[in-house]
Amino acid sequence: MRALYTAATGMSAQEKNVEVISNNVANMRTNGFKRQTVHFQDLLYDHHRRSGSPTSDQNTQVPAGLFFGSGTKVVATPRIMSQGNVTQTERTYDLAIRGEGFLRVQLPDGRTAYTRDGGFETDSQGRITTKEGYVVDPGITIPPNATSVSISQTGQVSALLPGDTVPQQIGQLTMSRFINKVGLESIGDNLFLETAGSGQAIDGTPGSEGFGNIQQGYLEESNVNAVTEIAAMIQAQRAYELNSKIIQGADQMLQATSGMFRG
Structure with missing residues (x-):
């Protein structure tokens, strides 16, 4: 089931997000340190029907396509070069x-x-x-x-x-x-x-x-702000939990399907 792998990419991306946050917090007292942030991108899409595809001989077209994404990835961890105190x-x-x-x-x-x-x-x-x-x-x-x-x-x-x-x-x-x-x-x-x-x-x-x-x-001083990092950590934790819930839900659906075959 695609949802298992898609949610797994979300969990992996949030693990890397937490690694960056933890490094920021660890360097709160490091002189001249510049905090990092994480940039994400979505992965490739599986297109089943593209937007604008013809649907009849009368030139009618599909207004919205049918495609499914395959998750997310971390693409950059740029530093915020703002002035520290x-x-x-x-x-x-x-x-x-x-x-x-x-x-x-x-x-x-x-x-x-x-x-x-x-x-x-x-x-x-x-x-x-x-x-x-x-x-x-x-x-x-x-x-x-x-x-x-x-x-x-x-x-x-x-x-x-x-x-x-x-x-x-x-x-x-x-x-x-x-x-x-x-x-x-x-x-x-x-x-x-x-x-x-x-x-x-x-x-x-x-x-x-x-x-x-x-x-x-x-x-x-370091330009790390403790409140900002705590907020980012909470967001990363919630995103990780939601992705893990999706994996649990997909697993339950697979169990129900396999149970039908056993029955």
């Missing part, structure tokens, strides 16, 4: 992006990754890095004798050295944005990679046209 941390190397853009990170294999998580540190060489030790691109080294470090909204990194009264600029942070940022590939560690779907990175400086600015001593 910005909270103050008062840590020197915590940087929040307010607006469009990503900070660039140099991976050990030479690839460039992109992040909205500005929770940075300095390594043993004084370079600004991610918490995994990946160097923020372009590489900026903080002098070991610097008494204070400031990072402007436009990404200028300045350090106050002993004996100086005016900070010296030691580097310039740059940012990248994408025509289709939803097309970026997530690789974990709060990092994204450029893909053919995202288009090539468009580089610029913070605060310039099309780019957001940098807030030192702040971090961007």
Whole structure:
């Protein structure tokens, strides 16, 4: 019976939906995390009679066709790239992006990754890095004798050295944005990679046209909303239950049919 397989696709799709929701909830406290949503599509249809088919020699036509669907499938899990809340941390190397853009990170294999998580540190060489030790691109080294470090909204990194009264600029942070940022590939560690779907990175400086600015001593929180995720979970549970009820109903109908043959 077709209904068994159709409802099974619905249950499978909702299982994947719950997986996405659970990942969103698990990352509610992950800095710079962007929540995912699930897009569904219906599967192929079995056409028994198409709309507009002739029904007589007098050119009468069928106003509505006769066709049966075969279920649903998950086709995409795009990220919602909306701005998360910005909270103050008062840590020197915590940087929040307010607006469009990503900070660039140099991976050990030479690839460039992109992040909205500005929770940075300095390594043993004084370079600004991610918490995994990946160097923020372009590489900026903080002098070991610097008494204070400031990072402007436009990404200028300045350090106050002993004996100086005016900070010296030691580097310039740059940012990248994408025509289709939803097309970026997530690789974990709060990092994204450029893909053919995202288009090539468009580089610029913070605060310039099309780019957001940098807030030192702040971090961007996850944009996951607990109430939204709870509502989505309830909808997924109900859809799963309804599909399971259809399978139970189809099974009872098959049992009734087989009972007639046994009788």
